[in-house]
Structure formats: C-alpha cells, structure tokens
Amino acid sequence: MHAYRTHTCAALDASAVGDTVRLSGWVHRKRDHGGVLFIDLRDHYGITQIVADSDSAALPVLEAIRAESVITIDGVVKARGEGTTNPNLATGEIEVFAQSVTIQSAANELPMPVAGDNEYPEDIRLRYRFVDLRRERIHANIMLRSNVIASLRQRMNAQGFTEFQTPILTASSPEGARDYLVPSRVHPGKFYALPQAPQMFKQLLMVAGFDRYFQIAPCFRDEDARADRSPGEFYQLDFEMSFVTQEDVFQAIEPVLHGLFEQFADWQGKGRQVSALPFRRIPYRESMLKYGNDKPDLRNPILISDVSDHFTGSGFGRFAAIVEAGDVVRAIPAPNTADKSRKFFDDMNGWAQSEGFAGLGYATRKGGEWGGPIAKNHGEDGMARLAETLGLGPDDGIFFAAGKEGQATKLAGLARTRVGESLGLIDPKRFEFCWIVDFPMFEYDEDAKKVDFSHNPFSMPQGEMEALETKDPLDILAYQYDIVCNGIELSSGAIRNHKPEIMYKAFEIAGYSQADVDQNFSGMINAFKCGAPPHGGSAPGIDRMVMLLADEPNIREVITFPMTQKAEDLMMGAPNFATPKQLKELNLRSTAELKKDVDKAVAPSAG
Numbered sequence: 001m002h003a004y005r006t007h008t009c010a011a012l013d014a015s016a017v018g019d020t021v022r023l024s025g026w027v028h029r030k031r032d033h034g035g036v037l038f039i040d041l042r043d044h045y046g047i048t049q050i051v052a053d054s055d056s057a058a059l060p061v062l063e064a065i066r067a068e069s070v071i072t073i074d075g076v077v078k079a080r081g082e083g084t085t086n087p088n089l090a091t092g093e094i095e096v097f098a099q100s101v102t103i104q105s106a107a108n109e110l111p112m113p114v115a116g117d118n119e120y121p122e123d124i125r126l127r128y129r130f131v132d133l134r135r136e137r138i139h140a141n142i143m144l145r146s147n148v149i150a151s152l153r154q155r156m157n158a159q160g161f162t163e164f165q166t167p168i169l170t171a172s173s174p175e176g177a178r179d180y181l182v183p184s185r186v187h188p189g190k191f192y193a194l195p196q197a198p199q200m201f202k203q204l205l206m207v208a209g210f211d212r213y214f215q216i217a218p219c220f221r222d223e224d225a226r227a228d229r230s231p232g233e234f235y236q237l238d239f240e241m242s243f244v245t246q247e248d249v250f251q252a253i254e255p256v257l258h259g260l261f262e263q264f265a266d267w268q269g270k271g272r273q274v275s276a277l278p279f280r281r282i283p284y285r286e287s288m289l290k291y292g293n294d295k296p297d298l299r300n301p302i303l304i305s306d307v308s309d310h311f312t313g314s315g316f317g318r319f320a321a322i323v324e325a326g327d328v329v330r331a332i333p334a335p336n337t338a339d340k341s342r343k344f345f346d347d348m349n350g351w352a353q354s355e356g357f358a359g360l361g362y363a364t365r366k367g368g369e370w371g372g373p374i375a376k377n378h379g380e381d382g383m384a385r386l387a388e389t390l391g392l393g394p395d396d397g398i399f400f401a402a403g404k405e406g407q408a409t410k411l412a413g414l415a416r417t418r419v420g421e422s423l424g425l426i427d428p429k430r431f432e433f434c435w436i437v438d439f440p441m442f443e444y445d446e447d448a449k450k451v452d453f454s455h456n457p458f459s460m461p462q463g464e465m466e467a468l469e470t471k472d473p474l475d476i477l478a479y480q481y482d483i484v485c486n487g488i489e490l491s492s493g494a495i496r497n498h499k500p501e502i503m504y505k506a507f508e509i510a511g512y513s514q515a516d517v518d519q520n521f522s523g524m525i526n527a528f529k530c531g532a533p534p535h536g537g538s539a540p541g542i543d544r545m546v547m548l549l550a551d552e553p554n555i556r557e558v559i560t561f562p563m564t565q566k567a568e569d570l571m572m573g574a575p576n577f578a579t580p581k582q583l584k585e586l587n588l589r590s591t592a593e594l595k596k597d598v599d600k601a602v603a604p605s606a607g
Contacts, residue, residue: 004072004104010046014093016077021096023048024072024104026134027065029115037062038095040115041073044139049086049095050075058101068107068114068134074100127570129561141558144267145546149216151263152237152542155256161214161239166201168218171523173200178222180232188587194220197539199458200524202240203496206535207527212252214239216542224565227554228488228544231567236491237545240537246479246495249536250435254279257483257490257540261431264549272429279483280434287436292330292413294439297487298432300420304412307331307400310386316377319361322402329402330412331390334419338366338395344422345372348399351418357411361400368394417487431485431548438462439480442473442509452510455480458524459494460536461506468505483540485548493538500528 004024012021025043032038039050039062050073052059058073065071075096086092111127112120114134125132132138153163172179172193179193195201197219205213217238225231237256241249258277265272280298287294290303308328311319319329337344345362352360363383364371370383378386390398399419401411420426441461443454451473459478461467467476479495497503503525507517517525546558556562563569583590 008045009041009043009048010090012048012077012091012094012096014079017079017094019077020074021077022072022074023050023096025070026114027067027069027071027107030062030067032063039098041071041096042134046090048091049080049089050098051078051095052098056098058098061101061103062098065103066107066109068110068131069103070105070107072102072104073098122564123570126556126562126564129571133560138557140268141546141550141552142560144264144550145542145558145560148260148264148546148549149542151260152216152256155259156214156237156239159212159252159256161212162210164205164210164213164215166195166198166205166215166217168194170195170201180220180222183586183588185586196221197236198238202238202537203458203524203535204527206240206242207530207532211242212239213241213537217539222567225563225567228547230543230555230559231563231565235542236539237542238537238539240535242533242535244495244534244536246437246481246536249493249495249538250278250281250481253483253538253540254433257433257545260545261433261485261549265431267549270429270551272431274431275433281437282434283438284436284440285438288409292409292411292416294436294482295484295487295489296434296436297417297420297426298434299426299428299430299486300416301425302333302335302416302420304416305331305390307386307389310382310389311378314377314382315379316374319374319378319400319402327403328405328408329400330408331386332399332401332412332415332419333390333392334362334397334399335393335423335425336395337364337397337423340364340397345397345399348415348418352401352411352415355411355414357401357407358403360411360415361402362397363400364397365392366395374400428551433483433485436482436484437480438477439482440474441476441478441480441506444474450511453506456492456494457506457510458497458503460497461502464499465502465505468502468509473509479536481538483538485545488544488548490540490544491538493536495534495536498528498532498534500525503528 001022004022006022009023009025023041025041028040028042028047030037030039036051036053037059040047041050052062073096075098077094078097080093080095110131111124112131114131117137133142156163169182169192172181173196177196179196182192182194184190184192198215198217202213215238217236218233219236220233223229223231239253241252254277258274261274265274275298282296284294287296289306290296292304306328307330308323311323311329314320323329342364345364348362349360361374362372363375370380375383386398392398399415401408401415439455441454441459442451444450445452455478459480462477462479463471480492481494482492483490497506504514504517543555543558547555550558552558561569561571568574
C-alpha cells in the first residue's frame with residue numbers, strides 16, 4: 001500500500017464499499033455525536049467523511065486532533081445509512097470507518113477557520129494566505145485561473161500563434177506608469193527596469209520575421225491598486241501579428257475570448273450567456289456620448305443622450321445659460337420609476353454631490369404627468385419633445401448632467417451605472433463584449449497648453465502621413481482599440497506605426513524632435529529602418545478575465561499571493577530594507593545614511 005494514500009478524497013464511491021483504503025488530508029470539520037465521531041477529511045480534490053466509534057483504535061487520537069491538522073487514515077469503506085447520503089459530495093454515498101490514524105502534522109490554533117464562508121479582514125487573509133487558499137471559494141478560483149490559462153494556450157496555438165518569452169530585466173520605457181527599477185551590481189549607478197509590458201519586444205519579434213507571437217506575460221507597474229487592478233504585477237495574454245489590418249486582429253482574438261468565456265460560462269452552475277460573434281464595434285466618441293465612458297457595460301440598457309439643443313432659450317434658465325456658454329446637457333433615462341418616491345431622485349442628487357459634482361438634475365413622470373422644478377420651468381411642450389427624443393414611456397423619469405463636456409460626460413456615465421444598478425436592470429447572467437474603436441490620435445493638454453498623444457504614441461494614424469500633414473491633429477483618429485467586457489477594459493491594442501517617417505511626424509506634432517525619438521526609442525526606430533512589416537496586436541488581462549469568470553468583485557480573489565492595496569506582501573514581509581552588505585554590492589547608499597553624512601557635515605565644530 002502507498003505510504004500516504006490509495007485514493008484521493010474525491011475518488012471513492014459505492015463501488016468501493018468493503019475495500020480497505022488509505023487517505024491523507026486535512027481535518028476539515030469534526031462532529032461529535034456522543035461516542036461516534038465524524039470527520040470531513042479534505043485534500044485538493046474533495047472531501048471524504050471519516051467515522052470512528054468506540055470500536056476504533058483511532059477514536060482517542062481523532063478526538064484530540066485540531067482542525068486543519070494533516071492526518072493519514074487507514075480504514076474500510078462503508079455505505080452511508082439511508083437518509084444520510086450527501087448528493088453535494090462526489091463521495092456522498094460512502095464513508096470510511098477509521099481503523100488507524102497517523103498524524104502527519106498537528107495544527108496549532110488557526111488565525112482563521114477554513115470551513116465556512118465567513119469573511120475576514122484583508123490583513124489576516126493576506127498574512128496567512130496559505131491558510132486562506134485552503135478555503136473552498138478561493139481554492140476553486142485559483143484552479144479556475146489555471147484552467148483558463150491552459151485553455152488560452154490551447155486556443156492561441158490553434159489560431160497559429162507561437163509562444164515566446166521576452167526579457168524581464170530590460171530598459172525603462174514610457175508605458176504610462178512608474179517603472180520598478182533594479183540596480184545593476186556590475187554597472188554601478190545603472191538600473192534595469194522590470195517590463196510594464198513586452199510591448200517593444202513583441203514588435204521587434206515581428207520585425208525579426210516571426211508572424212504570430214503570444215505569451216502569458218508577467219507585467220510590472222508601480223501603480224495604485226483598484227478593485228480590478230492589482231498593485232505591482234499582473235499577467236496578460238500578450239499577442240502580436242504581422243501583415244494584418246485591425247479587422248484581422250479582431251477576427252483572430254474574438255474566437256479565443258468567445259470560446260474561453262463560453263467554456264467557463266457555466267462554471268459552478270452559474271449558467272451565463274456570452275454575446276454572439278462578431279463583437280460589437282463602437283466608435284470612441286459614440287461610447288463617450290451614449291455610455292459616458294470608453295468601457296461601457298452593455299448589459300445596462302440605459303442610453304445617454306445629448307439634449308443641449310432642447311434647452312437653448314428654454315424656460316429653464318440654468319440649463320439655457322449652460323448651453324449658451326458652450327457647455328452641454330446630457331440626459332439619463334430612469335425607466336419605470338413612477339413608483340419611486342421623491343427620495344429616490346433626491347438621493348441620486350446627493351450621491352452626485354458626494355462624488356464631487358455640482359449635482360444631478362431630474363424630472364419625474366407618472367402616467368404621463370411630469371413633476372419637479374426642471375419640468376415645471378421647461379414646460380409641458382418642452383418636456384414632451386424631450387420624451388419623444390429619448391423614447392420615454394409614460395412612467396419614465398429623467399436625470400440630467402450639465403456643465404463642461406468632460407465633467408457632464410463623466411457624471412452621466414456614473415449616473416447611468418448607478419441608475420441601472422438601483423433599478424436592477426443589469427443582467428448578471430451575461431457576458432457582453434465590445435470593441436471600442438477610432439480613438440483620437442491626439443488631445444489638447446490644458447495644463448501644458450499643447451497637443452499631445454491621447455492614448456498610444458506608437459499607433460498608426462488613420463490616413464497615415466496624409467492625415468498628419470493635412471488634418472487638424474485633434475480630428476485625426478488612430479487604429480487603436482480596446483476590448484471591453486461588462487464594463488471592464490480587458491486590454492488596449494493597436495495597429496502599430498511601423499514607418500519611421502510617420503513616427504517622426506506624429507511625434508513632431510506632439511512637440512518631440514527627431515533627436516528625441518532617436519534617443520528615447522532607438523531600439524524601435526532603428527529596427528523599423530531595417531524593414532518592418534505592418535503589424536498589430538493587443539494584450540487582454542488574465543487577472544481581469546478570471547475575475548469576471550469567477551464572478552468576483554476584487555481581483556485579489558483570483559491571484560494566488562496578492563499584495564495589499566499599499567503594495568505590501570504581509571506574508572513574506574516585502575518590501576523590506578536591504579542590508580548594508582547588499583547596498584554596498586550594488587554601489588548604493590540609503591537615504592538614512594546620506595542624512596547622517598549631511599548632518600555631520602553641517603554640525604558646528606566643538607569649542
């Protein structure tokens with residue numbers, strides 16, 4: 001017999017009744033029924049019920065052992081009595097009568113129990129993550145993550161992509177976030193950077209003649225945490241393709257994502273639906289208008305409309321003045337709110353103010369009758385025209401976001417989400433994908449008072465050189481795109497600017513000289529001068545995809561060893577101070593040491 005087990009804790013069924021078996025695992029639960037002790041024995045695969053009574057030599061040991069101790073049981077498989085089977089367990093028809101027990105590792109008192117679904121403070125969960133990972137939900141999430149990655153690899157290979165690995169120690173590149181720097185021991189004063197993404201390398205692979213690359217790529221960015229963003233590091237499905245248009249990229253990756261989400265849509269019996277192929281293509285400006293952001297949740301049926309024209313010279317002086325000043329009024333329908341009290345609408349206004357906005361106007365409607373100050377001042381005819389424009393029913397109210405276009409757009413988008421959630425309009429049983437396309441190539445930076453890149457400086461402008469030479473920079477669109485699911489951006493991507501002369505011109509418009517480009521992006525620009533194919537790609541985030549599939553609100557629930565929101569690893573004690581020896585090897589000095597030297601230098605002489 002094997003030293004530790006003949007079966008896993010999910011392998012036994014009624015066909016094994018009468019067999020002598022050996023199982024090993026953790027003591028999950030104990031139940032003492034007056035001389036008869038039941039133990040749920042758990043391993044990675046499942047749970048088997050162990051039973052011991054006064055006839056079992058194992059009883060005294062099992063009575064004394066703590067939960068989460070690791071034990072090995074020798075025993076006989078028995079059928080459970082009538083009415084005591086458990087259909088929720090793979091082993092629910094049997095139990096193992098314990099004949100002997102070996103304690104492999106006795107557990108001390110735990111910082112938190114493993115059995116049950118209670119929530120515990122983040123610091124405890126992350127400090128003792130090895131215990132937290134034993135809990136059923138988290139354990140299942142990590143297994144889902146592994147299966148998702150395996151499925152992605154299989155699907156990418158089937159699409160003709162080849163997996164490559166790119167460097168981890170590299171040079172700093174302007175990806176939009178802070179780098180993590182690594183000091184060089186052999187090059188004093190110089191630093192490597194951990195890659196924010198394999199962007200440069202994957203493009204260079206295309207220049208090198210490889211046609212379809214992918215990688216489950218680790219990326220490192222020194223940025224703050226959010227519910228859908230882990231601090232420090234994350235993983236993405238990084239891919240790049242040669243001789244492709246934007247549509248070719250979409251057609252290559254859509255079946256991968258659609259197939260993946262269909263494969264796991266019913267994970268744990270959730271029974272969800274995935275939007276049909278091809279995914280919707282929504283221009284950036286349309287998305288900003290109709291949804292109030294560039295990552296719309298299409299499960300929400302509410303659409304925002306610009307109603308500025310309705311208030312030009314209207315009886316509602318406040319909105320009329322806003323429109324006459326060149327600003328905008330956006331309307332957010334509130335469907336079937338006739339049964340909502342005035343408090344519902346006032347609470348929405350209070351919420352908007354708590355978010356830092358001036359407020360959220362509204363008009364109520366019940367049976368076709370309008371209510372509220374805006375409706376009263378705008379007049380019956382004006383409100384009727386609004387209702388017709390918005391396609392409102394007789395019991396649909398309206399919220400209004402007014403002011404500078406950027407602020408009104410942001411408030412309208414947030415309000416759309418809040419109204420949709422409050423009214424239960426967002427279907428949790430759907431995965432709705434879309435592409436956001438036609439991003440502007442440039443934007444005007446109000447702080448710097450200059451034109452700058454709006455998204456990705458290495459994207460190909462639509463119209464290429466002709467557009468750069470003949471169009472207003474703010475009217476130029478780029479071959480840039482985002483893939484979005486349920487309001488979460490999975491990744492950005494682009495058809496790359498592979499022509500040096502177009503790259504120089506694009507950077508010139510943004511205020512950078514040819515010398516700036518040659519100095520800051522020498523590897524890329526020099527490669528392009530040696531012959532580069534048209535190419536493009538994207539990089540959907542692994543963590544975010546698993547978070548969606550696991551139906552988790554926070555990304556840390558699908559990462560094995562996440563850091564805190566302050567980017568600390570409480571379990572391993574990172575980050576930590578380097579020792580004087582380590583600093584000396586790296587030709588570094590701590591700021592504390594420098595302060596001591598400065599203090600000594602400026603200290604007054606004795607006497």
